[in-house]
Amino acid sequence: MALHRFTRRAMACEFGLSLEGDDAEYLRRAADAAFEELARLEQLLSRFIPTSDVSQINSATADRPVMVAAETVECLELAAQLWCETRGAFDITFGSVPDWAASSSGMDQIQLEGLRRTVRRRTSAVFVDLGGVGKGYALDRLAELLRGWGIRRALLDSGQSTALAVGRGWTVALRDPSDQQSVLGHAVLSDFALAGSGVQLHGQHIVDPQTRQPAGVREAAWAAAATAAVADALSTAFMVMSEQEIRQYCAAKAGTAAVLLVGPGRLVRVGAESGGCVLRMGANGLGAGA
Numbered sequence: 532m533a534l535h536r537f538t539r540r541a542m543a544c545e546f547g548l549s550l551e552g553d554d555a556e557y558l559r560r561a562a563d564a565a566f567e568e569l570a571r572l573e574q575l576l577s578r579f580i581p582t583s584d585v586s587q588i589n590s591a592t593a594d595r596p597v598m599v600a601a602e603t604v605e606c607l608e609l610a611a612q613l614w615c616e617t618r619g620a621f622d623i624t625f626g627s628v629p630d631w632a633a634s635s636s637g638m639d640q641i642q643l644e645g646l647r648r649t650v651r652r653r654t655s656a657v658f659v660d661l662g663g664v665g666k667g668y669a670l671d672r673l674a675e676l677l678r679g680w681g682i683r684r685a686l687l688d689s690g691q692s693t694a695l696a697v698g699r700g701w702t703v704a705l706r707d708p709s710d711q712q713s714v715l716g717h718a719v720l721s722d723f724a725l726a727g728s729g730v731q732l733h734g735q736h737i738v739d740p741q742t743r744q745p746a747g748v749r750e751a752a753w754a755a756a757a758t759a760a761v762a763d764a765l766s767t768a769f770m771v772m773s774e775q776e777i778r779q780y781c782a783a784k785a786g787t788a789a790v791l792l793v794g795p796g797r798l799v800r801v802g803a804e805s806g807g808c809v810l811r812m813g814a815n816g817l818g819a820g821a
Contacts, residue, residue, distance in 0.1 A: 532684075537562035541573045542666050544690030550677070551684035551698075561680040565673045572672060575600050576665040578658075588650050589658045596649040604645050606661055606668050606760070613664075613764045614638040617780065621768035623664065624657045667726060667763025670695045674759075686720075687759070692727050692766070695759040696720035705790060705798065708751045715798050716790070716811060718755065723807030726762035727753040728770050729792070751792040755808035765789070777801050 535558045537548045546569060550558045578585045584599040591597045599607075610623045614637070624636040640657040643650055652659075661668075666689040674697050677685055684698035691711075694703045699721035707713035708729030718725050729751035754765035769777055769789050781787050781802030788802035790810065800810055 535559070535562075537566075539566040539569060541566075541569050542577060542662075542669065542689070543579070544666065544692075546666075546669070546673075546690075547688045548673070548677075549686040549688075550682055552682065557680075558682070561677055561682060564680065565676050568672060568676055569669055572602060572665075572669045575603050576606060576661045576668070578660050578662075584650075585659050585661055588652065591652065593652050593655045596644070596647075596651045598647075598649050601648060602668075602672070604643065604648050604650070606664060607641070607643055607650060607659075608645060609668070609760055610661070610664050610764065611638045611641070611643065613761070613768070616784075617765070617768040617772065618776075620772045620776075621663065621764045623659055623661055663767045664760050664764045666690060667693050667695075667724065667759035667761070670724070670759035689759075693724065693759055693763050694720065694726075695724040695762075696722060698722065705753055707796065708792070713796070715792070715796060718753075718790075719809040719811065720755075721807050723755060723757060723805075724759040724762040725753060725755050725808060726759065726766040727751060728766040730770075749791055749793065753790040755788040755790075755802075755805075757786055757807065761787075774799075774801065 532551050532553050535550050535555055539546050548562050548565060552558050574580060575584045577583050578589065580586060584603040587597050613621045619637065622636055624638060624640055636657055640653045642653060670687045670689055670693060673687055674695055677697060686701045687695045701720045703718050703720060703725055704714045705716040707715055749770060752766055752769035754762045754769055756762040756765060777789050778801050781789060786805045786807060788800060788808060791799050791801060793799050804810060
């Protein structure tokens, strides 16, 4: 079957849908429906849109509850779960704006009431930024929509950093963040996601919540997980977690794996390989991880 590519800009990056099928017109309509959903999610989750749920949370006075959409609650609940699991290495209340770095932070400063769909900040010094999980969350929602259209094979991507496979056998490249033409390895995804973070690719946007300084542990990290939202968030967390902490996390979470850039052109895999993500050696090889 033929592969058809559709793109749309949203959430400050380009989203791509590679859909497999012979009916080009049907696939175009499916892609249009997916992009409509993407636009709707952006209106909820982007802190750059004044009317978004996130902007309403950030502009509300401390302790005032803000009613938000179910999708916003779901995204925030996932962020809170990952904040706990990574011991604060992934923190959506620690935004990328430099003067936020001086503020106290932590998901314990955000009160969620899922049934009531309300969110409140305990202090006005804390802001919410879903940039580290929102794109992956959107990919998961788009994949669900496309499956509803009967599409069984597709590769979805956002911002050249996160890929989500629908169906089996999709190969994606792990590129050197300092040289996007240099491929360090490959991952074969089957109904699985892979996300990467890197200083050269994204600049100094990743801040260690513990030190409040730009991430300096490594140049790049990739995370493989069953959903794009989790992979997206973990790739950020793995930039600041120690290798031992990452090993412990992957050992506790079946199916989760990491690839770390530990030296010029040298990758190390952490975590057991699963059928959802099979890593292949690149020109310089993938080191075996525990």
